Amino acid sequence: MRHDPPTPVEAPTPDPRSDRPDVLTGGAAVVPIESARAGRHPNGTPDRSNATTDGTAEVAAGDGTTAVLEGQVVFVDQPGHDLPDWRTDLEAKARTRQPIVPTWLRSRTEAVDTLRWVGWHYLHVSGYQLTRTPLYAGRMAVRAPRGFFRLVGGFIRWTFDLEGQPVRMATVQKADPEAYLKLSRQRDARVRLRVWVAGLTVLTLLILAVIVANQPTMVQWAALAAIVAVLGIIGKPADRPLIERAVVPSAVEKLTSDIVIRSLTVLGISGINSAMTKNPKDAIRFVAPITRDGPGWRADIDLPYGVTVADVMDKRDRMASALRRPLGCIWPEGDNTIHEGRLILWVGDKDLSKTVVKSPLVKAARHDVFKGIPFGSDPRGRAVTVPVIEHNVLMGSQPGQGKTASVRVLASGAALDPSVELWIHELKGTGDLDPHEQNCHRYVSGIEDEAIAYAADSLTLLRKEVMRRAAALKALPPDLCPDKKVTRQIADMRSLGLHPLVAIFDECQNLFAHPEYGDKAGDDAEFIIKLGRALGVVLILATQRPDKDSLPTGISANVSIRFCLRVAGQIENDMILGTSAYKNGIRATLFVPGPPKDGGDAGTGYLVGATSMPKVVKTAYLDTAATQKIADRAHALRSGAGMLTGHAAGQRPEQVTPTFDLLADILAVVPTAEAKVWNELVVDRLAELRPEIYGPWADLEGGAKTGQLTTALKPYGIKTMQVWGTPEGGGKGANRIGIARDDILNAVTHRDKKRATEAAS
Known part of the structure; x- marks a missing residue:
């Protein structure tokens, strides 16, 4: 125009x-x-x-x-x-260059997996057909007589031009002598030539029959088999194929532009509907042909002006309905390196929730954490590796969504590197990570106060270790450490003490929310995350309760790699994946809760920070048996290299934080005669009993001292109340916040019974 x-x-x-x-x-x-x-x-x-x-x-x-x-x-x-500058135009075109080497050939692992799959596929097809050779031979023998009559009948019809008989009869019925004579002459000419051809063919066949009759028996049987096979193929019914399919293809509809546009227009997005009404031809632009990409179809789309990828991702379930595919097959994602309206729509052939990802660690003899840890695969079947060195990892999800199984993968990869010092704190008490206890410098499994105190000690020790490493790294000569960070070469120099140290805290909310250890543990963890990254100290934190009380904001804001499986809402989503992640379309709320056998997406989550763009990842599944085999292999590797230290070597752990039982201590300072007592009096008595623990409480003034004890008793379900009393040493009576001794006694009794039941089970 x-x-x-x-x-x-x-x-x-x-x-x-x-x-x-x-x-x-x-x-x-x-x-x-x-x-x-x-x-x-x-x-x-x-x-x-x-x-x-x-x-x-x-x-x-x-x-x-x-x-x-x-x-x-x-x-x-x-x-x-x-007209744009020629260099600008060339750069714009270069962004859309197709790769010379196919994607699956760029990764050795992916290339080997692809070739292995192709090899096994055709081996299966060959074996399937070979085992059914007798069946096929019987079918051809049964169909051979029909094939013989078809062949002879067709040969006679061709020789005498019987196919033209109906046309010639039609000219007779129309009384058209000129046309009849013309057709008759044509038929006579054809028959004269075809009779000679037919005669020579029959003579040739007779000669071949005489020659075969004088050949050895094996040749005769081979000739007979060939004749029967040919006649059997000729005589097969049109609706009954001779050979069965070894692999039944799935009925997956090819993705076309019309289908994509249909799926986008039913989402109820006003920007798309308005653009389609004004200009239906150019409202939705396809910037590249729809092609096969792994086990699925890929479409690169420019959405209408003002429509973002987040708008589409929010309605993924409606898109799945429009595409008539399971929800686990539909994976829209954005490419904000182009613009916020560039949609990459990938539609898989198979539901991701039904896919079992195998970990290469199962058969690996050893592993190098400086190359990252193989974690799982994306919906397109491409392997995903999580970099560990110079990173910290935060995982979160609802219970039962595969969080601990994901931690197992990282723990197994770290264990197979004998240079890694492994610290594991499983604060759920179910023993999910017990197979790796034999490889850990520090290890604890439990939910009781002693286990929490042990984990808090670990963070205190890690903080000291970070400070020591900073001084050691600073003292290294520039030619050995030019970038002032731990490398593979430096890690292998064991005398420097700068080897990788991976500390795992599963169910870390039980530590950070603890009334006694939580605050200091949060400060230590934040310090380690900020400074330990370049010093080879790696924290892997996993939680099922991502809120500000259970996961301090200083920790969630500074981790570099985040993995979020299914969560309930936007707040939990952004606590794990980062502020505005939900707004930008990175939503772990879209995953279906429950295990894969029930159609759920357990084990599938959003991975942010490990790759250039946020990516949906299905983690490799390691059950207890597979994890045990990896752990045994890692133990043998570490034992042979002399790398078993600390807990794995049978050494007693260093205790930094003094252990105590708050409820028992309260019963010790509140005699039976005092049914109720003020909080501030209890705190003063506790400070006399254990000044190293309760001394800071007693230094508080006014309501802060009272509130400290109230907060410490909340996890035990003990509530404070108004108590009438007088100060120790005499004074005027008053109503103040206090506790009842019977409430403390009942809480201790209930706790002891629960521990006894758990120990018996």
Whole structure:
């Protein structure tokens, strides 16, 4: 379509109402023509650097396509610049170059897996058909007589041109002698030639029969088998194939542009519907052909102006309905390196929840954590590796969604590197990580206060270790450590003590929310995350309760790699994946709760920070038996290299935080005769009993001292109340916040019974 340039708006005239003749009705100042020309750009574009005193151009009255700049009317859309610079154009085209080497050949693992799959596929097909050879031979023998009659009948019809008989009879019925004579002459000519051909063919067959009859028996049987096979193929029914399919293909509809547009228009997005109404042909643009990408189809789409990928991802279930595919097959994602409206729609052949990802660690003899740990695969079947060195990892999900199984994968990868010092704290008490106890420098499994205290000790020790490593790394010569960070070469120098140290805290909310150890543990963890990254110290934290009380914001804000499986809402989603992740379409709420056998997405989550773009990942599944085999192999590897230390070597752990039982201590300082007592009196007595623990409590003043004990008793379900009493040493009586001794005694009794039951089970 031709677009004529807009007509310039005439220059405004002086305002007669103004005392200044240089003021125009349009509000622009008149300047000398020499200065105006001097300010022009060589290519005709005015220099805006000296526009007006406030640095802006005045828009002239009119159609809005012109502006008054330095006293002259100019077009807003300047002519002569519609062709881009050739370098800019080349760079834009280079962004869409197709790879020379196919994607599956770029990764050795993916190439081996692909070739292995192809080999096994055709081996299966060959074996399937070979075992059914007798069946196929029987079918051909049964169908051979029918094939013989078909062959002879067809040969006779061809020789005597019987196919033309109906046409010749039609000319007789129409009494058309000229046409009949013409067809008869044509038939006679054909038959004369075909009789000679038929005779020579029969003679040749007779000669071949005589020759075969004089051959050995094996040749005769082979010739007979070939004849039967040919006749059997000729005699097969049209609706009953001879050979069965070894692999039944799944009925997956090919993805086309019409199907994609249909799926987008039913989502109820106003921006898409409005654009389709105004311009249905160009509202949704396909920037590349729809192609096969792994086990599925890929479509690259530019959404209408103002529509973002997040708008589409929010309605993934409706898209699955429109595409008539399971929800686990539909994986839209964005490419914000292009723009926020670039949609990459991938539709898989198979539901991701039904896919079992095998870990290469199961058969690996050893592993190098500096190369990352194989974690799982994306919906397209591409392997995903999580970098560990110089990173910290945070995992979160609802219970039962595969969080601990994901931790197992990282723990197994770290264990197979004998240079890694492994610390594991499983604060759920179910023993999910027990197979790796034999490889750990520090290990604890439990939910009781002693286990929490042990985990808090570990963070205190790690903080000291970070400080020691910082000094050791600083002392290294520049030629050995130019970037001031731990490398493989430095890690192998065991005497430096700068080897990788991976500390895992599963169910870390039980540590950070603990009334006694939580605050300090949170401070230590934040310090380690911020400074330990370049020093080879790696924290892997997993939680099923991602809130500000159970996961301090200083920790969630500083981890570099995040993996979020199914969570309930936006707050939990952003606590794990980062602020505004939900708003940007990275939503772990879209996963279906439950195990894969029930159609759930357990084990599938969003991985952020490990790759250039957030990615949906199905983690490799390691059950207890597979984990035990990996752990045994790692133990043998570490034992042979002399790398068993600490807990694995039978050494007693270093205890930093003194252990105590708050409830038992309260019963010790509150005699039976005192049924109820003020909180502040209890705190003072506790400080006398254990000053190293309760001394900071007693230093608090006023309500802070009372509130400290109230907060410490909340996890035990003990509530405070108004208690009448008098200060120790005498004084005026008053009502203050206090506790009942019987409540403490009942809590201890209930706890002891619960521990006894768990120990018995």
